Amino acid sequence: ESEPRWLSTQAVIASREGDLERAQALLEQAQQLAEKLSGADSFEAVSMVTNAGAIAGMRGDHRTAAEALQQALARLERLLGPDHPEVAITAGNVGSAMLALGDTEAALRFTQRAR
Secondary structure (H helix, E strand, O other), rough: OHHHHHHHHHHHHHHHHHHHHHHHHHHHHHHHHHHHOOOOOOOOHHHHHHHHHHHHHHHOOOOHHHHHHHHHHHHHHHHEEEEEEEHHHHHHHHHHHHHHOOOHHHHHHHHHHOO
């Protein structure tokens, strides 16, 4: 289990250095490994999906960001329940990605879920 966290830490370092492509690749590796070790709906695997969505958004790939964040949101709801703060935060992040895509209706829907 420590290897996915190590890969995630390396991804954070890469993103802070401005190497978003490397960060994305490291997070994808971390996600695959976390899913293999702990299951697709484990909190660790879901956090890798969330982080990959955030990096995609930073890269300007808002479609990929929205898809990853929606996937993470669905998993978090199953894992933690719909009223958990992590679910609200992720719903707000989906709303931001949808707004960046120009889908104001979806952005509003997800942002309202974040309340």
